[in-house]
Structures are given as structure tokens and as C-alpha cells.
Amino acid sequence: MTASLQKGINALKEVIDAPVASFFASCVHCGLCAEACLFYTETGDPKYTPIHKLEPLKRVYRQEYTLLGRLAKMAGLAKPVSDDELEAWSELVYDSCTMCGRCSMVCPVGNDLTYMIRKLREGMAVSGHAPEGIIMATKRTVDQGGPMGLKWPAVQNVIKHQETDTGLSIPVDQAGAEYMVLLSSMEVVNYPEYLGALARIFNKAGITWTLSSEAYEATNAGIQIGASDLAREIVSRIVNAAEKLGVKKVLSPECGHAYMAIRWEGPNLMGRPYKFEVVHVLEMLDELRAKGVLKMKDKLKTPVTLHDPCQIVRRGGVLNAPEALVREVVVEFRPMTDHGKMNWCCGGGGGASAIHEPAAEALRFTAFKRKKSQLEETGVNTMVTFCANCRITLEEAIDHYEMNTQLLGLTELLAEHLED
């Protein structure tokens, strides 16, 4: 056995806990998780059945933690997990799983399969079987500050532009502000208007805020690849900066995995609760809406539908804010049939969009057919969403299928129609 494989198996042994054991014991091989997974529904290939993706973790569990499994192992009857097998599984654990969490919603015996995929990725990453694309994104975040290699001077540039565009100042490193705002690289690069939109909203609401020159990147490829040590390093950068500035709250950007990382995984990675609160930008906006601060001067005339990013809604718990906010700013809202916590993934979450191999990309386009048919069912050409990664994935697919669909970011849409 190679040293890296041994490390991987040790990592798996470490993450196996009572829920994992209970889930594996309970599985009746009914296959209903497949029916909830867009990689199965759109390809019809049974290998994409979520519980099958967990096979290596299941075998390690059985061989290490059950009486019968240990006996079988001693008698040489158990098939050990091998490097070749993990390599083959990389496609199932990364390319074809976005950790969207839909399978965990439907399993009749109650298995949280996504919880287990997240754990399996720990072993995959340590044993060297994670996809190159996500490894590089994680490395860049640790070494350079962001998954796209974006450094502070580039952010400063965006700040300057947005200050000119909005005529408002964008505070940096201001101690004692109520909110410390985090960004995601994709927003800075592709949708810089997000920052200007926030500046206008904070100004309007009279809330103090700041950016931190030490921690501006919220995305965390460490949790996607399954490397807790790197994920911890990325999170601690934010936590240290926020606690140094003494802010009350940290504002997570629209980006889905950023929210999962900083809000839900972060305290567990750090091993302690934070001295501040983490708020998703939509939660804050919805609070302002409820208070009557977020008033619109007009509404978008075209009918729209909403794509709910998995990590924010189903997995993150921001369930009601999105629809309430969309209804505030549009004339006609047509929800998709499966929406909210039952929404279907864009196909690019969980790090999948960072995998640039042709087969993975082709699979993403196939999986997108689910979203495409959902969209066509609503009969509208404008889709609002609130995750930079979903947006990139959706845009690529919309181009690929030459669809006539316009994508809008929710925060920017609100800012555009905000009362002056």
C-alpha cells in the first residue's frame, strides 16, 4: 500500500462517526437517491446513484468498524480499497457530485448522503485523487488570497471604479464597523457591480461597513476538495481579520460555498465559535426589506423565475428571503416547479465548475438539461440567481445551448431599482 493511500484510508477512518455508521446500516438499496440526482436523471447511468458514489467510504467503514467486516478482512475475504479504485471514483465523487444535497432530502431511511460525500472527499484529497482543477483553486486561495489568483491591488482597482460609479466611498480596514464585507473572486472579476450595489444599499440604510485588506475572499475551495487543514487556513484568515477589526457581523457574499464555509463549517474547522455573527447578504437585505428600508423606485417589467443556489437555500437555510426579495423588485414572478429546498442544482457546485477536463465539462452540460427543462416550463426568459458560481455555470450552459435566457444577480437587481 502506498503512503498516500494509507493516509487517505486513515483520513476516512477518522471522519466515520455514528451518523455515517447509522446511514450505511440503514441503506436498503432502494435507489431513490438516484431519482433526486441530476447526474443520474439526465444521463440515465446507474453509476451516478449517490449511494454508489460512497462505496469506498462504505467499505472502509465495514472493514474497520463492524464485526463481520473485520472478520472478513482477517480471513482475506474483504476487498481492500485501492489507489486504482479511488482514482476511478474521482469522477463519481467530484465531477458528478456538486454536493447539492438533493439526495439527502429524499432518502426514505433518512440518510444524509451529502454529509458522507463531504467526508469521503477528505480521504480522496489526502490520497491524491482530487481533480487537478480544484487542487489548483485551493492552492491559489491559500497562497495568493483567492481561487482565481486575485490579489488585493485588483480589488483596490474595483473599489476605485465602483466609488467613481456610485459617488460613494467604500471603507477599507475600518475598525468597529457593523459589517465586514466579504467578496468572491468571481464577483470581483465578472460582476464588480456587486460591490457598488452594496455601497448604495449600506448608504441608504445608514449601516457602517468595511472591507478588509487582509481577508476579502470568501470562497473556500478547501471545503470543496475536502481538505480540512487548508479549509481551516482559509477560514481563519477571515476570522482573524474580523476579530481584529472588532466588527459585529461578517457579510457572506451571494456565493454558495463561501456561505457554507464561513457560516456552517468555519466554527467546526476552527474548533471554536466566532466572536462575530455571519450573515448572508440576502438575509441582511430581507431584514432591511421587512423594516421598510429597502424601497424600490420601480419594478422590473419582464417576468422572471428564480434559480435557488443549493448551498445557500437547501444546505444553508436561507429559505424565505430570496422569494420575498424577488417579489419586491419584479412585476411577475414565476417559481419553478421544484424550487426552494427542492430546487435542482445548476450542475457546477461543489467545485465541479473548477474541473476543466473535457469529460467533466460535457457532463455538466448534460446535467444542465434539468435546469433547462425547468426553465422552459416556466416560459420566461429571465432567470434571477444569487451565487456567482451558479451564474458562471448557468451562463456557460446557456451559451452552449444557444438559449435566449438572461441572467441577473439578485443583489444587483435590487440595487438597480433601489429608491434614490
Added chain:
Amino acid sequence: MNEMELLTWARGTALNLAIGLFLLGMLWRLVEIYTLGRKPDLAPPRKAEGATGWHTILRRSLSPPGMLKRSPISYIGGYIFHIGLFIVVFLFAQHIKLIQSLTGLYWPGLPSQVIDAVTVVTLATMLLVLFDRINNPVKRFLSTFGDYLAWALTFLPLLTGFLAAKHLLLPYTTMLAIHILSVELLLIALPFTKLIHVFTLFASRWYNGDINGKRGVPV
């Protein structure tokens, strides 16, 4: 050993042995699974209506939105054979008498004609879900020897019980002995096959409901 002796053995020694092995096996498995424990979640929870493990234990008995249409045989077949098994096991007068003799607890049963009808429907449904397991590409792909074994271990007691009660195929005494022995096999195997879900599914649902409930998502 004649059939009377076989029945006496099945009802006596074998039953005690099977119950003993079942209890030991269950105890072992439950300890093996649940003493693994889990780390506390340090993220401050979000409160939401209906987002707890207890809610999920109940809620997961219903089909989630859109799923019934995607897999009608799994849901409808699943409901019928589970409810059918429950009725036959716990509401057949003869079974209640046995439980009373073992534990002192008893409750009213259903008329035997009703039990007969439920048994036939359950047997037919179990054949249907077996067919579905072989026919459905995902189920066939996932299926192992354990799945077919679990099916057979469940089907046999139901079938032999029905044949015994109806005096079919074999003399009553022999069939009853076979019926009891098949139940004993089921008991011994239960902790070590997927049939253990009868017990663990409650904990699994609870964990899922708790993990996601802390994030404010009723699952």
C-alpha cells in the same frame, strides 16, 4: 425426528436460541454503530419551524415533492408491503397469542379473512418489488446477494405462514414448523443484514433532521 418433534423443537429450543441470538446481535450492532459518537456542531444554530430530527422521523415517511411520480413502484409498493407486514405480524390473532405468552402484552386482532387478504396482497406486492429490483436499472445495479437474501428472509415467513394457516401444500404441523423456523432465520440474520433498517432508520432520520435542522432546513 417426526413432524411433531420438529414443531416442538422449533417452538422451544430453536425459538429461544433465535431470540437470544437476535438480542445479542442487535445489542452488538447498536453498540458498534452508536458508540462511534459524533463531534458537536460549533456553528450557532438557526431556528426554523419543523426543522428537528423528530420532525424528520415522521416527515420522511411521506414521499418528498415530485418523487412519487418518479418512482411509483418504490413508494406505492413500499407502503403496501410495509403496512401489510405490520398488519400480518402484529394483528393476526395467533401472533398476538404468542406475544402474550412471551410478554404478557396483548391487543385486539383482525378477523382471519382480513389477515388472509392482506397476506395475499403483501405477497403479491413483494413479488412486484422483487421484479422491480431486477428490472429497474438502478436497483439492479445496486443489488447484492444481501438484497436478495433479505427479500427471501422476509418473503418466506409470510408465504409459509399463509400456507400453514390455509393447510396447503404440506401437513399443517410440518408447515407450521417450517414457518416458525423461517421466522427464526429472519431474526438471527436481521442485525447483520439491511433488515436492521427496521431499527436504525429512526436514528438515521433523526441525524439527518438534526444536521440540517441546525441550519434551519426542515428536511
